[in-house]
Amino acid sequence: MSGALLLPLRPSRWLTGGALLLSLLLFLALFVAQLPLSVRLLLLPVAAAASLHWVVSHGLRRGPFALTAVEWLGEGRWRLTDGRGKRLAARRLAGGVVHHRWVAVPFAAGRRRYSLLLTADAVEAEALRRLRVRLLAE
Structure with missing residues (x-):
């Protein structure tokens, strides 16, 4: 060639939808994890920030490094x-x-x-x- x-x-509905589904599964896993409540509460904003970054960068193709x-x-x-x-x-x-x-x-x-x-x-x-x-x- x-x-x-x-x-x-272009933004991808497939990647955005898949990332949101995986994020929900991650939050569910944190909810049922056999970890102390304080650890789960510390991990929750980290998981939320990582999920948001992935959706914005790869799914929506926005942000400085997308x-x-x-x-x-x-x-x-x-x-x-x-x-x-x-x-x-x-x-x-x-x-x-x-x-x-x-x-x-x-x-x-x-x-x-x-x-x-x-x-x-x-x-x-x-x-x-x-x-x-x-x-x-x-």
Whole structure:
């Protein structure tokens, strides 16, 4: 495959819904855990903050470190656009999963790591297909 591939990312109802469901399960687990009440009360705001961060960054694609666009430039070069509009030269890290309905790919841009979690509802179908082909070819 030749030529650049640009993927502007939309918010994902699948990721948002899944994150909210997992958050509810986490709160339920804290409620029934055999821990002292004081420990559970200390863990509750931590769990709430982590859940909120995940929903906002990955599901809604908001916040300064959320990925809003991913671009493959050719020859193994990638560019990420974060929530601040900053374009970052990135490299793909080892690992990741490519599935026909979703993609999970780790990137490094400078000293920071980013995870691209992409579902079929967050990008055009043809763009997702081209990305899957590109990732499998690398």
